[in-house]
Amino acid sequence: MSLIRPDRRKTLGLLAGAAAGGLAGCGPRNDGRTHLRFWAMGNEATNVPQILPEFERLNPDIKVDVQALPWTAAHQKLLTAYAGDSLPDLSQVGNTWVSEMAAIGAISAMPAFASDLLTDQFPAVLETNEIGGRAVATPWYVDTRLIFYRSDLLQQAGYDAIPQTWAGWKQAMHAVKRVAGQDKYAVLLPVNEFEQLLTFGLQGADPLLRDQDTRGNFSSPSFVAALAFYKSLFDEGLAPVASSTQISNVWTEFERGWFSFYFSGPWTVGDFRNRLKPETQWMTSGVPGPTGPGASAPGGSSLVVYRSSPHQEAAWKLVRYLADPAVQARFNGITGNLPARESAWATPAVANDPAIAAFKGQLSRAKAVPKVPEWERIVTEMQIVAERMVRGEYTPETAAREIDVRADRLLEKRRWMIEQGRAS
């Protein structure tokens, strides 16, 4: 029946070739060098190979194998790798995951010879990398969220800059809405994103968790005030009740003036430059706080060396290289990531960029979020309640109580761990 008769010799040759190729790929490497497995994510994974040849030239006995992970799957992948005992030698991790990776004991504590890496850093960023008073990860690049605004519309409304208090900012929003049109809004606060409310909540005097981070403290006066401010922006028609998936294109909507204030991080600088029409005027500004310039959460990525790695020394060499201010400045030129070392900010590319200037101020005001492995889940629940509050199901006070109930339930295990003396 078959029309194509497979040639036996050709097939065998093909199979042998494939087998040989496979062997070459998987066989033991006998080139006498230390092979470091380095997991990186997203944009960093794409670009880090560009700065590695220099490292390999300086350390001829080390070869770095970079493996790229997508951001959306990276967190699961790291935990699964830990469970399966197949973690790499070192990897990039999101700042907020450090506490989790430390809680499961995956991270190798920073050795004494590397302690100088902790100088010349933003204090709040450094704090997110410390667990129990001890640094476990090295900041690689930093980011934080602040406000991108339409400077042209703000000017038409009679403002040169964003007033730095909540009350003043809200007045400016009303003024901008009058200029932009009543069918438009002033600020975009997607109801499915927790970052905006978290920023307002962080600005208050009270901590978000209490009792050694084992109970929610969302009913504190300052967080209730943040909830009330957040809710009022929706109630007064300044923010649309929309989730981020309902906004098909943030850039066009920003350009049309559908909203004039947008919460985002440094990655948006490049996006706005590439995608907005040149006549659309915009600038960045620090986040207003309840009574003056406010805090926001420090973000970014850190480098961690895993305890399971047999190449500790080589791995720390690579961390030292990547944290070097000169290398960071170069990496900033390639990726646009903001360098973690403060001295790298002096390079012209960073220092002369007006849109970046506000980030430095915002980073110096940054405030670390509680470092408990449950944190991400707590803020997710916080936002679910906040969305319902915006839709009218709760008042700020009842919403705060509900968030506390949910946080306490999530922290139940942690309370038990602390009672048993198994966690700190």
Added chain:
Amino acid sequence: MTDVPATAATVAAKPARRAPTTRQRERAAWGFVAPALIAIAVFFAIPVFAALLLSLTDFDIYALADINNVRFVGLQNYERLFGNPLFWTAMKNTGLFALFGVPLSIAASLGAAVILNARMIRWRPMWRVMFFAPYVTTLVATAVLWNYLLHTRYGIINWAISGIGLPPVDWLGDPSTSIPAILMFVVWKIFGYNMLIFLAVLQTVPDDLYEAARIDGAGPWKSFTNVTLPAIGPTLLLVSIISVAGFFQLFAEPYVMTQGGPAQSTVTVLYFMYEEGFKWWNLGSASAVAFVLFLCILAVTLVQLAVAKRMGAYE
């Protein structure tokens, strides 16, 4: 239960020289079923039992670090699960997927099979391959393709809808259309497989039955309901059981296309379990979800079997 292996052994030892004793027969029978039993035990019974045990503990990220941090919590995971609105949303979504997806996919595959089985269709192998191709194509690749087809502004589906003067639909961005959009994709993706099963069984229906029906004056519809349907009854049952199990386990499609959104409208039970287990790393409560899902599928299948028995689809 005991007579089944005995029959198998009798068949196997039919041209025997000397009639084996009952004990020998039994031993042979156990020998024959042992590989299957071992496989079922290793890959089914033990994991299900382990999941049941795990669902009674609070295995979480702390336990991953040190197994001594596991606590036995009894039915607490189940209690919290039933008090979690997102779980009920997931149940409702999964129910909707199964309720509409199973009949739709069976109708599509049966329709395609009947048409392909008809005498006047030409190029039959080509059609068969075309209908079967989606089933064997990588899910992620087809999902990406459908994301484009369903795109609000550039998608061909909305282009057709606007062609007849209706406003475009934000298929994957609107909580009320996301389930229909994913259903379309899933039915298109899987109907080819069931079609092949139906096609195979349709070809076993003897022609003289149709001939007799025609002589008795039955039209195409009458001969379909009175000849084809009874002949394929058992297959219909099999396909519906497989489809129900398949739709209850829907995961990859929403994971690739919507990540459970918009507004959690496409979170299925399995997606919920995945998030519990691998996003939040609460393997205890994830196992509880898995066990509830297992019981649901079992219950629906038993109901299906009972209904089919009453209708005489099998003995």
